Amino acid sequence: MDNVIRDASLPSASFILAYGAPSSRGRNPKILALFAGIFALVTIIALSLFIFFSSVIMPRDVAVIAFVKSNQPLPDSLPIEWKEARDAAGPFPAFVGLRRSNDTLVPFAVVPRWSDSASTHKTFFWKTLGVNDAETETTSLRHLADRSFDYLRGSWLVIHPSVFLGDASTHESIGGPFKKSRWRTRASITKSTSEVRSFIGDSYLDLSVMPNAWTNILSGLEEIEYRIPEDVRAQTIRWAHGATSTAIALDFSEPMTSSTRIALAAAAGLYDEATVALPDGTSLVELREPVELLASTTSSEWSLEKGGMFQLKDAEVLFSTGLVAWNQTNVPDSCPGSLVAAFRLEFSGQNSMIFFIEKKGKLEMCW
16 A cells, blocks of 8 residues: 555644644533523622612611521520521521610521521511510611621621610621631721730720720619719729629729729718708708718728628729629630620520620620
C-alpha cells in the first residue's frame, strides 16, 4: 500500500488547532445552566426580600429579635421556646426574640405559617408564637431589624435599647451578625477605660460609658424607695436580687464628698432629729439631713426603719430592701475586651449571664 499524506487548511481539521473547541451542541447546556443559576439566584433574593418585607404580627414591646438558621446551635441557657421554633421551622429559618412584659422578658418566635405549631396570630407567610397575652401590631421583620442585609448571609441579632432604658436612650436599634455565643455589632460606643473582669452581684453597668442610662436608673430606684438626687453621679452600678428583695451598689471613681454622703444617706432614710419649741408650748420634732449622724459615728452600716440595710464606704454605697446574697460573677475568657454591662436573665426557669463588651470602639455581646 502506498504511503498517503493528508493535509488540510481548515482549522477544524487540525487536531492541534481544534483541541478543546466545543461543538455547538455542547455550548447550549452550559448557557442554559448559566441562565438557570442566574434565575435561581434572583429567585432566592426576591424570595428573601418578600420574606423580610412581608407582614407579620409582632408584640409591641420587642426587646430582642434574632434570625436563626435551621442548623444554628443555641446554648442550653437560652429559652427552650427558641429551640423548639428553630426545629419547627426547619429547613427554613426562624425568628426568635424577647418581648417586655411588665418587668420580665418573655420569649416569642416567628416561624413559617405551615410549621406544625398552634397559633392564632397568622399572616400570609408567618405565624407568631408566644404572644397570646401581649399587645400586638402588624409590621414587617425588616422594620424591626437594623439597616443592613447581614441576615442574607448568616444569623443576626438586633436589640432595641429603648425597651430597656426608656425614652432617654437612643431609639436606634443595635444589630449585627453573630456566631455561636458571640454577637458583633456595628454600633459605636465610648471607649471604656475599665479593666473589670469580675464583680460582686447579679448585674453590672458602667455608667461612664452609658451615661444616658442614669436618669432611667434613678426612676427605677424610686420604685424601691431609694430616691437619689439626680446630680449625684456614680461610675458603675451593680445589683442583686433575693427572693423578695433587691440590693443596689453604687461605685464611685474617687472618695465621695461630705455633701454626697449626706445626700445618699438621706435618700436611704437616715436623718437627724431636732426638737423645736412652738409658741403654744408644744414641741415639734423636726427631721433633718443626717449631718450630725454621719459626723458623730464611726459606723458605716445602718439598719433601716422600713427594713433593709444601708452601707456607706469611702467610694461605695450599698442599699438593700431585705436579705440578699451577693455572688461573684466572672467574665469568661471567651469575652475579650472591656466590660460595659452584664445582666443575669431568667428564661424558662434557667439563669443566663449576658455580657456587653467594648472592643475597638464597637459594642459586642457574648454569653
